[in-house]
Amino acid sequence: MDPLSDILSLLRPDNYLSAGFDIGAPWAIQFPHQGHNIKTAAIVKGECWISVEGLSEPVHLQTGDCVLLPHGKAFLMGSDLDVPPMLAGTTFKPTGFGVIRTLNGGGDCVVASCRFGLQGPQADMLLAMLPPLAVIRNRDESEALRQCIERTMAEMRKGDPGSKLVLQHLAHMMLIQVLRMYMNDDAKGVGWFFALADPQISKAMSAIHADPAQNWTVETLARCAGMSRSAFAARFKDKVGKSPMAYLTHWRMMLAGEKLLHSRAPISQISLxxxxxxxxxxxTAFKRVMGCAPRGYGRTLDTP
Known part of the structure; x- marks a missing residue:
């Protein structure tokens, strides 16, 4: 797999909810803190504002725009943010998975949303790269995302047998499309996520992910990237925020943590x-990166 697929597979994003609402103006809905969740929302019709806890300025959204809310912060959406808000917990409480709720007679704004729970300590590896709010604007090259949203709305409206499973797969596709587009939009960020937009650095990262047990050196990774050793080392550190060898070690420890939690393999076998x-x-490497010895890893995570 590629690095983004690898990391998402470790996170095991679990689609807790796919739902939508069709609402008439004026309106405002206050959404509570989402916990350790990541949320996507698409404006299928109309326009609205969104204000996220901790951000000073609200953002205006129009038809076709999508938002990514990676940190579970509370947020407010509405046609006018000065309107007394409805509480999402009360407003959507009877709504089940895959249901479109009509509010205020509907007709002015339609929003489709998906919420995911992220499992495991590896979640920080992705979330640390993302801002509290990412906005992906509607544009010509977002056809794949639009198709995903349209199919999601169709499944919600029809409610055919098997629609829950279809919606879960569509939700994962929507999350990946939004992440792809954000990565390409803001490729100037620093971190493994943004480095994937760099064709040469991403080749080296893909090589690491394809064979993490390989005896990689800066020289061999530079050859994968088609660069000189010195230029590659400097560019990798500039894009990823850590040296190639530090990234290799970090990824190996992420994989080790996954195996310690979800397999019965002995530490000697995992290390090899x-x-x-x-x-x-x-x-020694595991304790340096993960903060505890391998034998105590699972117990440390269970401690409140």
Whole structure:
């Protein structure tokens, strides 16, 4: 798989909800803190404002625009943010998975949304790269996202047998499309996520993800990227925010943490599968990156 697919597969995004609302103006809805969730929303029809907790300025959204809310912060959406808001917890409480709710007679604004729970400590690896609110504007090259949204709305309206499973798959597709478009829009950011937009650096990252146990060096990764060693090392650090070897170690430890949590493989086998001939060298690297020894990893996560 590619790096984005690899990391999303570790996060195991679980689609908790796909729903929508069709609302008449004037309106405002206050959404509470979402917990350790990531939310996407698409303006299918009409326009509205969104104001996110901690951000000083609201953002105006129009038909075809999408938003990504990665940190679960409370937010307010409305035709006019000065309108006394309805509370989402009360307003949508009877609404089930895949249901479009009509409010105020409908007709002015239609919004489709998906909410995901992200599992595991690896969630920070993605969320740390993203702002509290990312806006993806409607434009010609967003055809794949538009098709996904249109199919989502059709499934919600029809409610055919199997629609819940179809909506879950569409929600994952919508999340990936939004992440792709945001990555390409804001490629000047620093971190592994934005580095994927760099054709040469992404080749080196893909090589690491394809074979993390390989005895990689800066020289061999530079050859994968088609660059000189010095130019590659400097550019990788500039784009990713850490050296190639530090990124390699970090990714290996993410994989190790996944195996420790979800397999019964012994530490000696895990360390060897990730390129460490010495269990002690692996344990030292794991503790440095993950903050605890491998043997105590699962117990540390269970501690409140």
């Amino acid at each position: 599968s990730l390129g460490y001939e010495s269990e002690s060298a692996f344990s």
